[in-house]
Amino acid sequence: MMIELPAIQTRLNEEEEQAVIRVLREGKTLAAGPEGAAFEQEFAQFIGSEDAVVLSNATAALEAAAILTGLGPDDEVIIPAHTFVSSVVPFARTGATLKWADIDPKTRLISAETIAPLITSRTRILVVVHLYGLTADMDPIMDLAKKHDLVVVEDCAQAPGAKYKGKRVGTFGDFGCFSFHSQKNITTLGEGGMVAVQSKDMGRKVRQLRWMGNWPFEQERQCYWKPAMGNIVEPAPSVWPHNFCLGEVNCAVGRLLIKRLDQINASRQRQAKRFRDALSAVPELVFQEVQDGCEHVYHLMAARFDGSSMNKHRDDLIRQLFDKHDMKCIVQYWPLYRSELFRKFGFESANVPETDRYFDNMISFPWWSDMGNDLVDEMAKRVQRAVEEIRKG
Ligand SMILES: Cc1ncc(COP(=O)(O)O)c(C=O)c1O
Incomplete structure (x- = not known):
């Protein structure tokens, strides 16, 4: 059976499924209600x-985050090219203007060293x-940000x-942005997100932005329907609002999942x-380095393949695993400055050699929650065998 990255990373348990039924049957609303407020x-x-x-x-x-910081055409944003398109x-x-920051070759993340020159x-x-x-x-990154008075957005x-x-994470910068998409470590029924902020005032602005500026009147009124049922406000100077709301059923599930x-x-x-240990004797595969103080929650399991000693490339390994070992690996993340969208908008220029080297040599293995030891061992075995075969071949 083909082993591949599933579209759902974490399945709901019985209690989480029951929460869906409870809100459907007993909830007073399916939008903007108590489950959302409690989840927040x-x-x-x-x-x-x-x-x-x-x-x-x-x-x-x-x-x-982009809207409420009042970012505009006179400003520059430092951002990694090695990320999912939504970050940018x-x-x-x-x-x-986008200024592409390179990644550190060991962690494969941007660092104070790669940010500073930009x-x-x-x-x-x-x-x-x-x-x-x-x-x-984060420490050196936040020191740099403080020194230059930069707003920090963490994409978590x-x-x-x-x-x-x-x-x-999400508590270092001014904004911490979270996803509960189907393919994330936890999901609120396929879609969902959260922004963590550092003040109640910013929280209020985000809430006003989130639902088309609809907001209760703050003064006492004699007739609850005058001048209207509710006010419509400007979330921040010159900012038009959006509809970025999430439903109550999703929030009820999210409350249980964070537990x-x-x-x-x-x-x-x-x-x-277990996977990395099993492959520790395969020097061609170099996993992300987890430096002191950092933590890895393994949303994905990615490695750089270095086959230069045997004149082989990452593509040989992906092909061997797919053709001979029923394992479908993928590559991520296409350096954004190389993509059609960013080239069209004039952001095709970057000096990010480590980003390029990593993307052109990386392999991402199938990965999800609760894989079980047998499956992890089986995957490691298939990878080891495939590397041995391409060494010979
Ligand atoms: C790094 C990163 N940022 C942002 C997003 C966007 O998340 P969402 O699908 O919840 O909008 C993703 C989703 O894949 C992501 O991987």
Whole structure:
């Protein structure tokens, strides 16, 4: 049977399924209700942020960050080219200039060293992506951001619950953006997101942005229907609102999932240790380095393949695994400056040799929660065999 990356990473348990039924049968509303409010509060408490606002997905969370910082055409944004497209488009849409930051070859994430040379007097925002589930080295990054007065947006879509030096990601920057998409470590029924913020004031702005500026009147009124049932407000100066809402059923499931997120991540870490240990005698495969103080919650299991000593390439390994071992591996993330979209918008220029080297040599193995030891061992065995075969061949 072909082993491949599934479209659902974590299945719901019985209690989570029952929560769906409960809200459908007993909930007073299916939109903007008590489940959403409780999910926000519990999420903020879980990660340790001042406030958190539930949204339709992480892309909406990144949009909210880009909009509410008032980013515009005079500004520059430092951002990795090695990430999912959603990390970047919300900032590009404002007309700001994108400055592509390279990755560190060991962690495969951007670092203070790769960011520093890109800072100019026009730099406003720094987008840090905790890609694959590994936390970036935040202390030096935050020192740099403070020194240059930069807004920091953390894209935590792939690293919910991960800690850097004991503190959860999403609480270092001004905005922490989370995804509960079907393919993430936890999912609120396929779509969902959250933005963690550092003040109640910013939380209020995001909430006003989230539902087309609909907001209760703040003054006492004699007739509840005058001048209208509710006010419509400007979320921030010159900002038009959006509809970025998530439903109550999704939020009810999210509330339960954050209670077992640490357990899900711990189980993914055990799987990862087993897989990486089993392949430790295959020097051609180099996994991400997890530096002191950082944590990896293994959203994905990716490695660089170095076959130069046998004159072989990553493509040979992917082909061998697919053709001979029923294993479908993939490649991620196409350096965005090389893609059609960013070239069309004039962002085709970048000096990111490590990003290019990694993408052109990386392999991402099938990975999800609760794989079980037998499957992890079987996968490692197939990979080892495939490498041995291409060594000979
Ligand atoms: C790094 C990263 N950022 C943002 C997103 C966007 O998440 P969503 O699908 O919830 O909008 C994803 C989704 O794959 C992602 O991997």
